[in-house]
Amino acid sequence: PNGRPIWLVTRHEDVRAVLTHPRISANPDNEGFPNVGETMGVPKQEQIPGWFVGLDSPEHDRFRKVLIPEFTVRRVRELRPAIERTVDERIDAMLAGGNTADLVNDFALPVPSLVISALLGVPSADRDFFESRTRTLVAIRTSTDKERAEATRQLLRYINRLIVLKKKWRGKELISRLLSTGKLWH
Template identity: 40%
Template sequence: MTTAPLPELPEMPTARPAGRPFAPPEELAAVRPLARIPLADGSPGWLVTGFAAARAVTSDPRFSNRMELQRLVLPRAGMPDRMPPAPPGMFLQTDPPEHTRYRRLLAGRFTVRRMRLLTEGVERTVAEHLDAMERAGGTADLVAAYAQPIPALVICEILGVPTEDHDRFQENTRAFNDPAATAEEMGRAMQELAGYLRDLVNAKRAAPTDDILSELTDSDLTEEELVNVATLLLGAGLDTTANMIALGTYALLRHPDQLAVMRDDPEAVDGGVEELMRYLSIAHTGQRAALEDVELEGHMVKEGDIVALSMAAANRDPERFPDPDRLDLRREAPGHIGFGHGVHQCLGQQLARVEMRAAFPALLRRFPDLRLAVPEEEVPLRSDSDIYGVDRLPVAWGPEGAGR
């Protein structure tokens, strides 16, 4: 174990480099693979920025994801420094064996084979929204017209939301994810959504249909657990995929050579989606609490210490990905941690892949002259969110000058 001092940062960096909206904060690369940072309460914490170290922490059961053990890395208005344990069913912020119980119930319902069976329906939803964009004219906000509704309708299908409730469901989810919403508006949207999901759970118990929520009503989960699991699936599968579609499109527009690869080479689509996940790392940070003393990169992390994880910096580690700051859809370097790693790796990653593999090439083939409708500096980035992305992405197609 080394006694060499680690680099220290005054706080967790969040600012993206000027003119490089897809790059992690520059300070992170300078302190790879491990540094010290103060937490929001002033106590000392750890920061992991190296790929190998990030995989080590996220796969080691001695580092806990339990909500009540965490402390804020950055101050957040209205958020207490300490949180209570996760409610029943909100299993992402629990550890095995509690986490394992829920994960085992759901894992078989999100397999590669089962998610690929959704491909035809996803492609149909994509085509319908492209048709609507085309009918509406030569400009659109890609977030509202395309990136958000596609995963929302897909999750409707998975949860078994009746067709007649789709509009209501999408309205609630839009309010839930609206960055301009006040705390009161978000609270109302969450209450409305929870109430709707509770009614849906009871309806599925009474008359099951062919969907995941109906299948889960036949398990030993309580009503509260079922509602919270459904809420979790919604939150994990909607905002993340919507931001990947929107931010991924923005990245491709900034890299026309890579846009052409995604548009014109069907064999490059699968690898291209993985490269976008690595390059963008929209779920850019995470954290764990040490359950005991653990040696990490030659340094002793003490029991109770908080370890912050920069997934964005880890996915740009040159020891793992040569020339990591270059977007290369033909890169042969699987193993990114854009979906996380270990027991908490994203449950819905196969669904997200199906949606992105359909959404990117179809959009670019339908509108081969797609372009930003505003100057780049006017694209509103979600730099203060746990999920990086864009709040709006005004785009144009057709005759040059449209939308400007």
């Protein structure tokens, strides 16, 4: 979208080679890196410093080490009831909608976002807000750069407020566990 060339790597061995090559970077601050924020309309000063997906080793490895225990078989198994409930609710909503349903809009888009919001500890009352903002972020064909930038800002503000809230009232979800162990700082 910004006129810079990109590469699409699809074979497994090529993907592994790219992901492990020391000259290939995920850091958007590196020279020549396509500025995703620029295409989304998010000014550089408002982008997230140290965003996990934009880090290279060894910083990326440090964050990954903190998060890996949160995605063990046991932890994911603990999420199963919430995932099943979310899936059931979306299927029920599609069935209640009559003879037709849009599988992408009614199921494939909201389910991952709703599961992630449960994982993070987003209160039930806020999950529609969270889902609608993440839907805007992934809808690159139907949302504008300005809309995606605003959705990003709103989500970041919301997550910052959620972290402050979780500092006071801890639960069992990811943000609270990371705060309790000192692995999340704010």
